[in-house]
Amino acid sequence: MQNLQLRVVPVEEGKDAGVSSSRPSQTKALPIRLLQLFALFLVFCITFSVISIYTIRHFGINGMMTTVAASFQPCPEEPKGLDRWIKPPSSVKHTMNDEELLWRASFTPRIKKYPFERVPKIAFMFLTKGPLPLAPLWERFLKGHEGLYSVYVHSLPSFQPHFNPSSVFYGRHIPSQVAEWGRMSMCDAERRLLANALLDISNERFILLSESCIPLYNFSVIYHYLMKSKYSYVGAFDDPGPYGRGRYNDNMAPEVKISKWRKGSQWFEVNRKLAITIVEDTKFYPKFKEFCRPACYVDEHYFPTMLTIEAGNSLANRSITWVDWSRGGPHPATFGRADITGEFLKRIFETQRCTYNDRNSTICFLFGRKFAPSAMEPLLHLAPKFLGF
Numbered sequence: 055m056q057n058l059q060l061r062v063v064p065v066e067e068g069k070d071a072g073v074s075s076s077r078p079s080q081t082k083a084l085p086i087r088l089l090q091l092f093a094l095f096l097v098f099c100i101t102f103s104v105i106s107i108y109t110i111r112h113f114g115i116n117g118m119m120t121t122v123a124a125s126f127q128p129c130p131e132e133p134k135g136l137d138r139w140i141k142p143p144s145s146v147k148h149t150m151n152d153e154e155l156l157w158r159a160s161f162t163p164r165i166k167k168y169p170f171e172r173v174p175k176i177a178f179m180f181l182t183k184g185p186l187p188l189a190p191l192w193e194r195f196l197k198g199h200e201g202l203y204s205v206y207v208h209s210l211p212s213f214q215p216h217f218n219p220s221s222v223f224y225g226r227h228i229p230s231q232v233a234e235w236g237r238m239s240m241c242d243a244e245r246r247l248l249a250n251a252l253l254d255i256s257n258e259r260f261i262l263l264s265e266s267c268i269p270l271y272n273f274s275v276i277y278h279y280l281m282k283s284k285y286s287y288v289g290a291f292d293d294p295g296p297y298g299r300g301r302y303n304d305n306m307a308p309e310v311k312i313s314k315w316r317k318g319s320q321w322f323e324v325n326r327k328l329a330i331t332i333v334e335d336t337k338f339y340p341k342f343k344e345f346c347r348p349a350c351y352v353d354e355h356y357f358p359t360m361l362t363i364e365a366g367n368s369l370a371n372r373s374i375t376w377v378d379w380s381r382g383g384p385h386p387a388t389f390g391r392a393d394i395t396g397e398f399l400k401r402i403f404e405t406q407r408c409t410y411n412d413r414n415s416t417i418c419f420l421f422g423r424k425f426a427p428s429a430m431e432p433l434l435h436l437a438p439k440f441l442g443f
């Protein structure tokens with residue numbers, strides 16, 4: 055074939071040359087040479103066909119096909135079965151904007167029974183400024199439980215994470231934007247975390263954490279506590295005072311009535327159904343965005359109020375993240391190296407009284423805050439004895 059083309063090209067050049075009629079004798083000889091070439095080509099084609107037919111008959115068409123397929127392997131194929139719909143994205147990176155992401159995350163199956171063995175996972179969603187100083191504690195807590203959890207991190211977009219490929223935080227930073235305390239941008243970040251986590255259909259419970267949070271029990275205890283829970287752990291209470299109902303704005307009616315106005319800790323835990331309720335909300339969002347601005351701190355009111363209206367019966371109305379307000383002031387206590395003793399950890403557990411699935415329970419808080427980076431070392435040391443991991 056190549057030979058023929060090489061020869062044909064001079065013919066065409068010859069055509070041009072013919073205009074200037076510099077080589078008349080050559081143009082005359084060409085047709086014969088072309089015919090000869092054509093005959094040669096024909097012979098080549100017939101030989102090839104015969105060989106092909108012989109090979110196919112002899113080795114079978116399958117053998118031929120696999121050889122061909124094998125040599126084209128580098129192009130990865132999209133799964134054709136159900137996998138295509140249930141496999142989580144291979145990377146948490148994407149180029150969707152918030153509007154696109156929330157829309158995509160709101161997809162939900164209408165048939166409740168999964169036609170495959172679905173192992174429910176906990177999505178640990180870290181809302182941080184940047185570094186995760188307590189990461190080694192989380193690494194130890196999660197170790198050995200692969201397949202039962204996923205990790206998502208939202209940080210300042212300028213933050214460059216440096217985690218080892220073996221870390222549970224490696225490659226888990228979602229596309230993020232600046233989030234300010236008490237502003238709607240904080241709720242946007244939380245919805246962004248939920249939406250990214252919803253893209254994995256195996257995620258069933260979604261827990262929002264900060265860089266100062268620690269687990270208070272081992273993974274098995276926390277996993278079973280959440281998976282068997284009838285309720286989602288969103289702090290929601292009706293505070294009649296100036297920092298509760300006092301922040302309500304009449305313009306929110308009729309979507310939000312004052313009787314449904316709730317306050318609660320930002321650090322929530324929700325099941326998949328409520329996570330979808332949050333990402334799909336277009337009814338309450340504009341009201342809160344416009345009418346709950348400082349001194350109305352929207353991250354303390356939007357989810358508790360909206361979920362009370364939409365799914366009040368699925369809420370435990372309490373948070374599962376322990377925090378110490380006993381020192382007074384506008385911020386809860388932060389614990390550092392000197393605070394972390396066996397006695398201190400025991401005290402956290404002793405005082406717990408609550409209901410779990412409508413029964414009295416002494417396990418109420420699964421996570422604790424706020425722990426300073428300096429608390430890490432004593433925590434790592436005391437965790438096996440006092441926290442069970």
Ligand SMILES: *[C@@H]1O[C@H](CO)[C@@H](O)[C@H](O)[C@H]1NC(C)=O
Nearest residue numbers: 271272273274275441442443
């Ligand atoms: C987790 O903690 C519970 C209670 O403290 C204990 O019974 C259980 O053995 C622990 N599980 C593992 C895997 O360490």
Ligand SMILES: *[C@@H]1O[C@H](CO)[C@@H](O)[C@H](O)[C@H]1NC(C)=O
Nearest residue numbers: 285362366367368369370371
């Ligand atoms: C939480 O509060 C809502 C009303 O705000 C109520 O309907 C629900 O039953 C409460 N949950 C529990 C577990 O008591």
Ligand SMILES: *[C@@H]1O[C@H](CO)[C@@H](O)[C@H](O)[C@H]1NC(C)=O
Nearest residue numbers: 406407408409412413414415
């Ligand atoms: C549960 O605790 C409350 C007080 O917190 C008590 O009044 C009640 O009797 C307890 N119920 C059971 C079944 O132990």
